[in-house]
Amino acid sequence: MMRHIISILIENEAGALSRVAGLFSARGYNIESLTVAPTEDPSLSRMTLVTRGNDEIIEQITKQLNKLIDVVKLIDLVETPHVERELMLVKLKTTLETREEIKRTTDIFRGSIIDVTANSYVVEMTGPSDKLDAFVAAIDKDNIIEVVRSGTTGISRGEKGLHL
């Protein structure tokens, strides 16, 4: 079951998100992650949806999405050269002994510490999802207070883009 990143240009209307989410649950497709925000044109939103499925399922997913009246355009980023990023915020317990080690690991992963208290750090990190997974794996589980991830978003490489 291959992973696909479906990037959708959709009318920025109330209920548009629920049409997409409802389609996935009604037809039994899975959503691994979903991010959505308005674009530079406030009448349009850009949605990035990560899903898994064989070719037939992905074909149906893209057709069914295109059939939604609010969907203007979409592409499967996996079919073209693209970059993908995810934002993660991790809150970690720290002690005098662990602070240096966490800082070093954060630097190695090119993350930054954006909040510091006597007993905690908040680490900010962006990158492909597997890099974020690797960071979480590299940290001692007992030190993790919470992990917040945005879900993947992505864009195609080169001059071409998804627009009207």
Next chain:
Amino acid sequence: MELSGGQIVVQCLKDEGVEFLFGYPGGAVLHLYDAIFHQEDVKHILVRHEQGAVHSADAYARATGKPGVVLVTSGPGATNAVTGIATAYMDSIPMVIISGQVSTPVIGSDAFQEVDMIGITRPCVKHNFLVKNVADLAETIKKAFHIATTGRPGPVVVDIPKDITDPKIKIPYKYPKKVTMRSYNPAVKGHTGQIKKAVELLLSAQRPMIYAGGGVILGEGSKELIKLTQNLGYPITLTLMGLGAYPATDKQFVGMLGMHGTYEANMGMHESDVIIAIGARFDDRVTGKLAEFCPYAKIIHIDIDPASIAKTVKVDIPIVGEVKSVLKEMLDLIKDSSVKPNEKALAAWWKQIQQWRDVNCLEYDRDSNIIKPQYVIEQLYQVTKGDAIVTSDVGQHQMFAAQYYPFDKPRRWINSGGLGTMGFGLPAAIGVKLAFPDLDVACVTGEASIQMCIQELSTALQYKTPVKIINLNNRYMGMVRQWQEFTYESRYSHSYMDTIPDFVKLAEAYGHVGIQIDKPEQVRPALEQAFAMKDRTVFLDIITDRTENVYPMIEAGKAHHEMKLRVALGTSTDRELA
């Protein structure tokens, strides 16, 4: 012209050319009903239950090709409409359903008769709108009609909060002539290269089958389908939704296919080497076991909805476009082609089909002294000279009507194919009769289905829609009983009703004529009597054989060539062929 929201809605319907508005009033739509009171152009049909309103409007759309329009109130009015909306959605029927909503300031507060209509209907509409500003009303309604009637048609809900129709707030009104939507551009023309490839494949066929569905009727492509079929000389089968798209009395028609299709249609599909599917969606009731569906065939598929293509069956040549325009292009190419259909192969193929036809899969016991449902339908065909519009409910009677009433024209067979909604038949007949007051309209039903929307008998009286109700009364939910006989060792769990009303008295109580018969020789005279009463709704309660089953049948999980056929006449055991 300055109008209030309520007046705008009514004026939009007028400008859209809406003839009938099927509805039921309530708190959230009172402003709207007041606007309706002041005009006579849009005729309001007051139903007795909102489900009936939607089915009536739906059948009006199926019979005329024009969109059906419904008005219901918020809350229970809206939820009662949902079964009807889902019915229309599954069969791609163009409809606009206007539902009242509580006032915008109280939306989300669990106000009296509040329900999230947009949320509830989302999975069973083509699209829906919540109108939050009276200035958006006219354009939204225009969009609703545009979306409902173009591309693959479907129902569209417009949810209008009460304050939007406030008579005190008036704004300038103008109905847009046209709307364009950047996110909605349904395909019209098919891909020329694909059409060319399809024609080449079609002309190379040795054992071809034309398999057409409801899309041909919705897309007004019947004329082109007939031309294509007759120019090629190929056999044609139709789906339940496609009946009438090709004349059933023509020799090239091999009957309906699928679960209760004919032996020749299903065997033809199974053995075919080239199948052209036109406006049909490879529904599970058509395909049977997918893994063994048409094992030898290359398949061409024409559909307006890209999502219908490769949804259940992978095809070789998909063509996305309007059936009518694609078929026209194909006809031109066939005319100009130097390749002609292979006459020798075709003759052998027709010979084979004749052998399947000789099995006589629709034969039944004609000597029975109990009324056979099949006989009733055959007599109905005779008495109406094949010219009635027949609506049906869902179950055995629906299949008998589809099998034994040959439809020669599109839009004459009105039934709930996709959703299979019991209760559809009677309100549907009323909607059809309103559209075609001069045609005979028969509702073929059963004693279980008819009770699901029986209250519409009252509507039939109020609007003088003299329909004939052909109630095949076998005192069972026949199709449920049949499945229980076949797969649950005849354990008839709750498929029988101990108390069935006296339908004659019931019909009379509603102001109609009721007739009950229980002998085969009464069938013809009773039908003649019923149809002779031009201005009366007649409820013909026909006591039929309790044990009759629908044959042939492809049972769940079986393929086209594994049909169950009736054994010998008069027995209830089955024979397996092939």
